[in-house]
Structures are given as C-alpha cells and as structure tokens.
Amino acid sequence: MPVSESVSEQCPDCKRISEVLTRVGDRWSVLVIISLAQYGTLRFNELKRNLGISQRMLSRTLRELERDGLVNRTYHPTIPPKVEYNLTAMGESFREPVSALGQWALENLVTIDAARESYDAAAERKQAVAS
C-alpha cells in the first residue's frame, strides 16, 4: 500500500490507525473475531458455514489473524484432522471496541437507510429538473 508524499502534513495518528485498520479492520477479520468471541472455539468448517465465506478467504483470513496474534490455532493430528480456532488475549481485548462498533451499527442501520433514501430522492428530483 504505497502512501503518497503529502502524508507529512497529516494528523499524526491517522497513519498508524489506518495501518491497524487495514490489518484487522476488513470485513472477514471482523466477522471471524465476532464469531469466535461469541462461540469461544470453532473448527474451520464451522466458521465457514457460520459466515458464508469461501474456503480460500477463510484460510487466508485465519492465517493473517494468527500471524497478528489475534487467534490461536490448535491442530489435532487425528484422522480426519481437526483444527480449532479461538481468540488470544489480544483477540479478546479487540472484542470490546468491535462490539461497540457493532452496537452502533445495529442502532443506526435504520437511520442510515432513511438518510440514503432521502438523499437519493433529492438527487432524482435534481436530475428531473436538469432534463
């Protein structure tokens, strides 16, 4: 992610915040963390079914989260193999700010939808006038 030169003049925290956000802030990471926070421990295919995520993306997401120290991976060399995932301490600590965000999201979904509709309606009227 190449960052342009003009970055020098910006609010000091923005760069670092966005660093972390691009790490753990993407759609799938957040959902995996929420699921693990809710259920404690889950197997690969349990997560897959839970989230409606493709095998490929789940595999990648879990590897990144393990790499960043947010989830633990436990491999049981049975036949068939069994792999379990759960949150590390840091993963747990991430839970709180994330659920605050989730809470806000749920509370404001309706308002946002309404704002969108009125915005779109206004845009359409403008369009009609212009024609």
Place this chain on the structure above:
Amino acid sequence: MPVSESVSEQCPDCKRISEVLTRVGDRWSVLVIISLAQYGTLRFNELKRNLGISQRMLSRTLRELERDGLVNRTYHPTIPPKVEYNLTAMGESFREPVSALGQWALENLVTIDAARESYDAAAERKQAVAS
C-alpha cells in the same frame, strides 16, 4: 456483494453488522470522520492534504458519507468556490465507537508487529528445515 446461500445458518447479527461495516467501515471513511471530529469543519482540500487521499477517493468517500447522513456538506458559491464539511449528529455519535477502535489500534500496534515478526521467523525456520 453477492452473499452465498449458506448464510441462512449464521449468527443473526453478522449480516447486518457487516452491512454497516462495509458502508462506514472502510479506511477512508473512518479517517475522514476522525479528522472532522478533531477539527470540526474542513474544506475539501484541507481534508485531502490531511489524509493523503486522492481527489477521486475523497470525492467519493464524502459523497457516500453525506448520503448516509454522517457528514454535512455546505457549498459557498463564491469565486473560487468553497465547500465545507462537518459531522452531523449521527456522525458525532459514530465518533465514540470509532475512537475506541482507534485507541485499541494504537495500543496494540507494537504487540501486533511483534507477533508478526515471531510468526514470520517461525515460518522461516520451518522453511529451512523442509529444504
């Protein structure tokens, strides 16, 4: 964003949460909101300089945020034109969960970096053994 059928069995909130997150949870939206929360009111080019964002992306991000009812846009038809942006009430209310996230991000950057390094080091050792 087409969602697969298997979604039916998932945690009920995940879908709605991810809806909102894909709306206001992307990198630039969060940074714009943080900046406006910090400075109150900013002009287009002030935001652009602050964030090191391209004109195109800033324009799109602001339009979406306005559409979702999170920011106000005020157009002054002077020459040259002057456009000011600030947070709406809902935008302000978003500030709290977002700064909680930002706070967590700042606090855990170092830990995450350390986790990555140790993970990568372990992966390299594994690689060396395999060869």
Place this chain on the structure above:
DNA sequence: CAGTATCCTACTTGATACTG
C-alpha cells in the same frame, strides 16, 4: 476435515487530465 493451487472476474484505487 482442513486446507492449497489455479484460474478468472469484478471492484477498488491512484494517476492524470479536464471543467465550472
């Protein structure tokens, strides 16, 4: 079961150039 490998499409983003 828990992945990896490959292929392919669609969206995202930046750079550049132009406009009122």
Place this chain on the structure above:
DNA sequence: CAGTATCAAGTAGGATACTG
C-alpha cells in the same frame, strides 16, 4: 477551489479441483 471523466494496475473474492 472543488470537483468529474477516463484509463491503468492491483487486489479481493468466488469457483473449482486437488492433497494429506
């Protein structure tokens, strides 16, 4: 100044097939 239009490049993400 505050954008829009266009193009080029990279990335996200799904589908499919294969492996230990």
